[in-house]
Structures are given as structure tokens and as C-alpha cells.
Amino acid sequence: MQSETAVGSISVDRVTVEREGRRILRDVSIELSAPRIAVVGANGSGKSTFARLLNGLVLPDAGRVMVHDLDSRRDAKALRRRVGFVFTDPQAQILMPTPAEDLALSLRGSPRARVEARVAAALAEHGLSDRADVPASELSGGQRQMLALASVLITEPRLVVADEPTTLLDLRNSRRISDLLLSLASQVVIVTHDLDLAARCDHALLFEKGSLIASGAPQDVVSEYRELCA
Ligand SMILES: Nc1ncnc2c1ncn2[C@@H]1O[C@H](COP(=O)(O)OP(=O)(O)OP(=O)(O)O)[C@@H](O)[C@H]1O
Ligand SMILES: [Mg+2]
Numbered sequence: 001m002q003s004e005t006a007v008g009s010i011s012v013d014r015v016t017v018e019r020e021g022r023r024i025l026r027d028v029s030i031e032l033s034a035p036r037i038a039v040v041g042a043n044g045s046g047k048s049t050f051a052r053l054l055n056g057l058v059l060p061d062a063g064r065v066m067v068h069d070l071d072s073r074r075d076a077k078a079l080r081r082r083v084g085f086v087f088t089d090p091q092a093q094i095l096m097p098t099p100a101e102d103l104a105l106s107l108r109g110s111p112r113a114r115v116e117a118r119v120a121a122a123l124a125e126h127g128l129s130d131r132a133d134v135p136a137s138e139l140s141g142g143q144r145q146m147l148a149l150a151s152v153l154i155t156e157p158r159l160v161v162a163d164e165p166t167t168l169l170d171l172r173n174s175r176r177i178s179d180l181l182l183s184l185a186s187q188v189v190i191v192t193h194d195l196d197l198a199a200r201c202d203h204a205l206l207f208e209k210g211s212l213i214a215s216g217a218p219q220d221v222v223s224e225y226r227e228l229c230a
């Protein structure tokens with residue numbers, strides 16, 4: 001699967017983000033071309049802010065972000081189509097009353113027959129066929145996260161950015177979502193506190209107090225993070 005990954009380059013060049021007069025990202029520069037990238041670091045270190053730079057949800061106050069040749073400021077609309085973002089809390093992402101309707105919403109504008117076929121295929125692929133028409137509020141947490149991820153994947157984004165996608169899940173569902181993310185044909189950036197998941201990626205980044213302090217092989221970066229916390 002990994003050999004099929006449509007990897008693009010992510011370039012973050014001297015990026016600073018300020019909020020309320022405080023630098024929440026400080027002069028971050030990194031060039032990334034690995035298929036599966038983990039982002040680790042303590043609470044409040046800037047991971048989510050970094051993740052949100054990648055789909056233009058956060059714009060840099062200084063510096064520049066290029067994702068697959070799209071400038072996050074200049075090509076904002078195209079970037080949002082190219083990058084799928086998965087939130088920690090799937091509730092933030094499920095917009096329609098049922099799974100089938102939610103998946104169909106992601107494909108709005110496509111011909112109806114095609115939407116129906118793709119929705120049915122996505123439901124089957126993610127183990128949600130028998131939940132297609134039940135109220136989304138009746139899904140379990142794991143099913144909800146699976147639906148939120150499916151709604152992103154059905155648009156076939158070239159880059160998937162997931163901000164702590166397994167934090168609210170039990171071990172089995174966490175494993176399931178992790179395995180799915182790691183097997184995608186698209187490039188993925190996964191923000192996580194799950195260091196086993198981070199270690200399964202191809203590259204890792206470590207943030208500390210708004211600065212990118214390590215970038216490299218996941219095993220090395222995870223070790224550095226553990227030392228930092230010791
Ligand atoms: N919109 C905002 N306004 C003000 N401060 C913000 C805003 N967004 C983030 N911050 C601050 O920036 C810092 C980094 O936040 P960020 O959410 O990126 O951290 P994080 O590494 O994702 O943390 P966690 O592991 O807890 O999710 C925090 O101190 C946070 O309070
Ligand atoms: Mg966060």
C-alpha cells in the first residue's frame with residue numbers, strides 16, 4: 001500500500017503564529033516528503049496549530065506554508081479541497097442526521113447515482129453498512145470517528161491531517177483507526193499522544209513550547225520526547 005502513496009512535499013518556511021500577543025509557533029521551518037508523518041509534543045506545545053497550518057485553517061503571521069505546491073494564503077480554496085482534516089472529536093465533523101446522509105454531503109455536486117454507489121461502498125469499507133440510516137447520535141464513539149474519517153476519505157484528499165484521531169477511543173477502535181490511517185494511499189500527518197502510533201510512521205516531528213525541536217526517524221524523535229519528559 002505504502003508504495004502507492006501519492007506523496008507530495010510540505011514546506012513550512014520560517015513560520016510564526018501569534019495569538020493575543022504571544023508566539024504560539026516560533027520560526028518553524030521544515031521540508032517534509034515522507035508518506036506518514038507523526039507530530040508529538042506536550043499539551044500546548046503547538047501541534048494543533050501546526051496541523052491547522054497545513055489546510056489553511058490557521059494562516060502564518062510570518063513565513064510561508066506550501067503544501068503540494070499550493071500556498072496556504074494564496075491558494076486557500078484549492079488547499080482546502082486537497083487536504084482532508086480529521087478532528088479529535090468526530091461530533092465536530094458529523095453534520096447530517098445519518099451516516100449515509102453525512103457521506104453524501106461530502107460528495108455534493110456529484111451525479112446522484114454516483115453518490116449513492118460511492119456512499120454504499122464507503123459504508124461497507126468502514127464497517128458501517130448496517131448503520132447507514134440510523135441517527136448518527138446513536139453511533140458508538142468508535143463508529144462516529146470511523147464515519148468522520150470516512151466522510152473525509154470519500155473526497156479522496158491527497159493529504160489527510162488528523163489531530164489526535166484516536167484520543168477518545170478504546171484500544172480496539174484506536175487500533176482500527178490507526179491501521180486505517182497508516183494504510184492510506186494519501187499522505188498523512190497524524191498529531192498524537194500515542195507514541196506507539198507515532199513510532200509506526202515514517203517520520204516524526206517534536207514540538208516544545210511553540211518550537212519544532214526535533215525532526216527525524218520516529219524512534220529517535222520519540223526517545224527524545226521521552227527524555228524531555230523525564
Ligand atoms: N486561537 C487561539 N487563541 C489564543 N491562544 C491559542 C489559540 N490557539 C492556540 N492557542 C494557544 O497556543 C498554544 C498551543 O496550542 P495548540 O492547540 O497548538 O497545542 P497542542 O500542542 O495541540 O496541545 P494539546 O496536546 O493540548 O492539544 C497553547 O498555549 C494554546 O493555549
Ligand atoms: Mg492539540
